[in-house]
Structure formats: structure tokens, C-alpha cells
Amino acid sequence: MKDSYLFYKNKLNNEYKTAFEQVELYVFTKNVDESTREERLSDLLDIFLSAQETGKPVEKITGTNMERFCKTFCSDLGMKNRILNILDVLKYVAWVLLVFSVLDVLAVAGEADINIWQIMSTNVSVYIIGLIPVGILTAFTNSVFCHIMFKVKRVSMCTLTVFTVIETCVAFAGLFLISNIVDGYIYNPPLWTVLLFSCLYLVVYYLLLGKRQKRPNVKLSDVTQESVLTEMEPVMMERFKKERTKQLHHGKDEMSFEQFLDREEKICRRAEKTKYFYYILPIIVTGIFYTINCIIYGFEGMLDLILFVVLTLTLQYFIMFVFLKTEKYGVRERRAWVAKKRDELKK
């Protein structure tokens, strides 16, 4: 559903786009909740597009002082929006706590002489509760960095890499400090408190805040696809030239553009068939690890087993995802480019 402002940002010309991105960055530094951010930036984008259409220079809308414009534009985005943002994030924490607490209950269910009020929650709950202060620390670092980025106005890969390293060090430093202060995570709450907190939080959250307008479900790939297709054009045309030269070099007839598009589509179809193998591969690998672990070490219980499977699968899919994202143009983008070119040829 293309309701988010992200789909239309590329309709701005360079002048307006630069101004919009500055405001967008500034709004992100305000740490407001997603729906407010989405709404506010959507409003601004509409104004910019309307002004662009009438041929007005961007200074007519923003004035000459961009920082002043941003401050005034966001002057009413205050503590309430930041609190909403924190509550939105805590919702996910509450869900994780609830799921693992229920798993804890299932793990001990059926055991005789168990006093439910004395069961302690698992390490997962402890780590999550211990990580909340670390999360606040990294969020603070993130906010400081966003403010710096706004002042600098230029963000390069180098800057982002440096920032990621700094934030990781801050997170680990925080973990180290907390584990020493709290004496190795001695805070291990009784299970019933974790269950009660997570249930109550989620019920109250969805009752009071559940009816807020939800941000449209935006896939980044849908948003970036149009700009990627434009970006891909010279790369694909270069590829076509190379393939055509190769054909001639091997004494074959010169490859037409349609033949090139057919060839590209065949390659994409083949790549799409093999993708299912990569989805199943982590499950096979996890099965092998599980068998080896069962033989050598065994599991301490159902929860131990579930944690092992979930963590192994998550790690593998995460690594695969990272590798996929390093590929500049994926199968989907190539297919979209081929389809776009075929439409152009028909016209």
C-alpha cells in the first residue's frame, strides 16, 4: 500500500530533495513515534511537491535559514511524542518477555511440587531486563549522533561506520558496567512478576494506544525500487554491450536488445528457483547441529532445546540476509528492470 511519504520522495527535484532530507533528518533526531513522524513528513512532502509544481524556489517555503525552519516545524513535537516512541519500543520488549515467560511455565508444567510463586524467570528475561538500561544508553548515543549529523550535513559511509563502532563500544561498555554493578545479573525476577508485567503492559498499551493511526507497512525494497531502476540503467546497458561484443567475438550473430532481455529473464528465473534451496539450507544445518548436540551434550530441557534451535536458525538467516544485501542489484530489481524495458519497447 503506497501511503507512506517514502514512495514519493523521489518526485522532488534536487533543490527540494536536499531541503526535505535535512528536515527528515531533523525530525528523526526528535525521537518521536513513527506515526507522528510519518504524518508530519507526509504533510511537508505534499507542500514541497505542490510548491515545486508551481515553480517556486524552495527558499519561498523554508526561508534561508534551514535550521530555524526545522526548529519551528518541529516546535510542537515534544515530550509526549518521545514518550509514545518509548512505549512503542517497550511493546516489543513486553512481547519477548511474555513469550519466554510462557515457555518457562510450559517447561515446568507437569512437574510435581512446584510452587508457581517461587519459580524464577529464565536467563532470557534477565538479559532483556538487564539490557533495557543498555538500550537507553545506545538510544542516547544515537540521538547525540543524529544531532551531530544534522549539523555536519554530510553523511558518508566512513561516518556511519565510525558511528556504528562507537555505538557498539558504548553498548558493550554499558553491559560490562551493569554486569559489574548488578553483580553478574543477580536481578532475576520471579516468573509471575515478569508474566504479570508483560500481560498488563500489552493490555494497557493496546487499549490506550492501539487505535493510533498505524504507519503504512512499507517495504524498503518497494520504496527504493524506482530509484534503483534508474541507477541500474547504465550498469545493465554496459552489460548488454559486453554480451553483444562477446557474441560477435565468438562469431555469432549480434545480440538484439530483446534477446538480451530474454537472457536476463532466464537468469533471474534460474536464480529464483535456487533461492528456495537457500531458505531450506539453514533448517538442514540446524538439524545437523541438533543431532550432533544431542549425541555429545544433550539438552537440559525443552526450553534449552527451543532456544538452541531458534538462535541457530536466527543466526544463519541473519548471515544469509547480510550476504544478500551486499549484492547491489538483486533478482527482483533485475526482473523489474527487464519488465520496464519490455513496456518501453511495446510503446
Next chain:
Amino acid sequence: MDETQLLKGILEGCILSVISEGETYGYEILARLDHCGFEGLLEGTLYPVLTRLEKKGYIICRKEKSPFGPMRKYFSITQSGENALTQFRESYKKITDATNRILEGNKSI
């Protein structure tokens, strides 16, 4: 003297007056104010003012997809907004009449 300070006091009333002419949206309000001489003075103040007016119940908004794609808010005035606008017009007339008398009085001295 800083114009923005003067503007702060009357902007809500001016925007409410533009909205009272008929259902309108952000850029249209800006263009109308610009056309009347408020060019370059607004710089981001429009949306906070619209949010304030909405919170006070003076305007309501509905959302619709704009011709350019993103969602657009269309604003219209409520009955309490009309009452507030009437009060603003009276207060503004009272203040400007008094101010003009003072300023004209200074010239004649």
C-alpha cells in the same frame, strides 16, 4: 523591530480566517498567506499552528491522497472555530484601532 513577534500574535487568527473561506490544505493556506503579503515570514510555523487549532477544536481535518501521491490533510473550520474567529476579528479591530490612534498621535506631535 522583529516582525515574527508581531506575527505570532495574529497568525492563528489569519490561518483560521483562510480556512473559514472553505475546505483547504497546507500549501493552499501558505499560498494564500503569501499572496496577502506574509511571504518569507512563515518558515515552518504553519503546521504547529494547525496542530494547535486542531487541538483546540477550531478546525477538523480529513485525509485524502493528494494528486502527487502522499496523503494530504484537508482542513475545515468548526462552529467553535467560527466563534473564535469572530472574537479574534473583534479583538484585532480593537487593538489595531488603538494602535493606529497612538501611532497617528505620535506623528502629529
